[in-house]
Amino acid sequence: MTSSWRLVDNRSAIDESAVGAWSRRGVMAGLLGCGACGAVGMPSAGSSDDVSTPLKRASTLPIGCCMATGDLADAPLLALIKRNFSQITPSYEMKMGVILGPDGKCRFDAGDQLAAFAQANKMRLHGHTLVWYNIQPAYFAALTKDAAAFSRAYRDYITTVVGHYRGMVSGWDVVNEPVAPDGNGLRDSLWSRQLGADDYIATAFEHATSADPGAIAFLNDYGMEANATKRRTFLALVERLLKRGVKIGGIGTQTHISVDLAPGAAASAIADLASLGLPLHVSELDITVGRGRAASDAALATQAQRASEVVDAYMRLPASQRYAITLWGARDRDSWLRKPPYDPASDRPSPFDDNGRPKPMLAAMISSLKSRQ
Numbered sequence: 529m530t531s532s533w534r535l536v537d538n539r540s541a542i543d544e545s546a547v548g549a550w551s552r553r554g555v556m557a558g559l560l561g562c563g564a565c566g567a568v569g570m571p572s573a574g575s576s577d578d579v580s581t582p583l584k585r586a587s588t589l590p591i592g593c594c595m596a597t598g599d600l601a602d603a604p605l606l607a608l609i610k611r612n613f614s615q616i617t618p619s620y621e622m623k624m625g626v627i628l629g630p631d632g633k634c635r636f637d638a639g640d641q642l643a644a645f646a647q648a649n650k651m652r653l654h655g656h657t658l659v660w661y662n663i664q665p666a667y668f669a670a671l672t673k674d675a676a677a678f679s680r681a682y683r684d685y686i687t688t689v690v691g692h693y694r695g696m697v698s699g700w701d702v703v704n705e706p707v708a709p710d711g712n713g714l715r716d717s718l719w720s721r722q723l724g725a726d727d728y729i730a731t732a733f734e735h736a737t738s739a740d741p742g743a744i745a746f747l748n749d750y751g752m753e754a755n756a757t758k759r760r761t762f763l764a765l766v767e768r769l770l771k772r773g774v775k776i777g778g779i780g781t782q783t784h785i786s787v788d789l790a791p792g793a794a795a796s797a798i799a800d801l802a803s804l805g806l807p808l809h810v811s812e813l814d815i816t817v818g819r820g821r822a823a824s825d826a827a828l829a830t831q832a833q834r835a836s837e838v839v840d841a842y843m844r845l846p847a848s849q850r851y852a853i854t855l856w857g858a859r860d861r862d863s864w865l866r867k868p869p870y871d872p873a874s875d876r877p878s879p880f881d882d883n884g885r886p887k888p889m890l891a892a893m894i895s896s897l898k899s900r901q
């Protein structure tokens with residue numbers, strides 16, 4: 529698939545070898561970040577004791593992790609995040625369900641705590657997410673009979689939130705998970721019903737890129753590794769929107785995968801999703817070993833192989849397309865997959881174990897990052 533597209537503000541790609549940043553803001557954060565983490569010389573490729581290398585120092589590529597305000601009281605987790613990650617994504621606090629009250633007013637205290645943490649630790653901040661089928665607040669539901677009022681509220685919400693964090697985020701997941709789970713068409717949602725299937729997306733990107741032209745505007749989805757139909761539908765949607773002149777600045781592929789995923793599937797998905805030439809964000813990487821299944825050594829070894837496959841494929845992309853790789857949970861116990869309704873007991877989808885100790889997945893990621901600058 530090819531398409532002519534232009535960057536949001538004709539920003540040229542930042543040379544990855546310099547600062548591993550992407551947006552104007554990212555350049556400063558990247559420079560500050562490098563200063564902060566003392567990444568003076570890059571570790572030699574394939575150095576023996578990989579897990580002693582902080583993940584963020586294995587490459588100039590921003591390596592992210594999701595965070596919640598509850599994590600701010602967990603000192604061991606904070607230390608692990610500061611040591612290993614150069615970017616954070618609030619897993620919950622910058623979503624409409626937290627920000628927008630029933631009175632239509634926006635409250636930012638939760639998200640601001642994480643924005644302050646990122647700034648204090650010279651980490652990039654990725655905004656997640658402005659519009660999602662999964663969150664349909666009562667305030668909007670009450671406006672469905674008045675199309676003009678709904679559109680105004682939609683504009684005002686996006687403009688207010690993006691404006692509040694203007695200058696603080698390197699990118700936004702403007703719309704999350706627009707494609708139907710099986711990949712056949714787009715999701716039905718309050719937003720698509722009220723504003724139109726493609727139009728709610730186009731309008732969201734219009735408002736977001738107007739409110740902060742310096743933040744890269746991403747369309748983010750999941751399940752595009754095992755389901756090629758979903759990937760094709762997603763890519764067709766992006767291409768259709770780009771042709772309309774929608775300022776999509778990047779693609780987010782969540783990459784919630786399993787040890788059971790066929791070898792090569794994740795790499796193929798990354799290459800395919802990068803085919804439009806847009807920056808790509810591996811935005812929510814975790815690798816489940818399966819609900820209720822003991823994480824055998826074999827399963828953890830397969831998990832490490834899948835992680836290497838993702839990182840190797842990502843690092844083969846042109847530097848101009850490498851936005852970041854973000855883990856959706858640093859330690860196994862922090863994962864969404866360990867919370868209801870999933871498996872609170874056993875899943876081990878993350879690079880660090882419940883006690884913050886490195887797993888084979890971490891060593892594999894570090895080794896792959898080091899080997900491909």
Ligand code: G3I
Nearest residue numbers: 594596597598619620623656657704750782812856863864
């Ligand atoms: O913080 C409150 C706590 O005060 C309260 O006692 C507790 C019980 O109600 O809820 C806590 O908030 C929960 C929050 O996670 C904690 O971080 C919310 O109920 C819960 O809904 C929220 O779940 C998040 C979920 O998205 C829905 O927003 C998960 O953390 C987050 O990992 C998950 O992330 C999604 C991505 O946004 C999109 N891709 C899939 C991914 C996994 O589902």
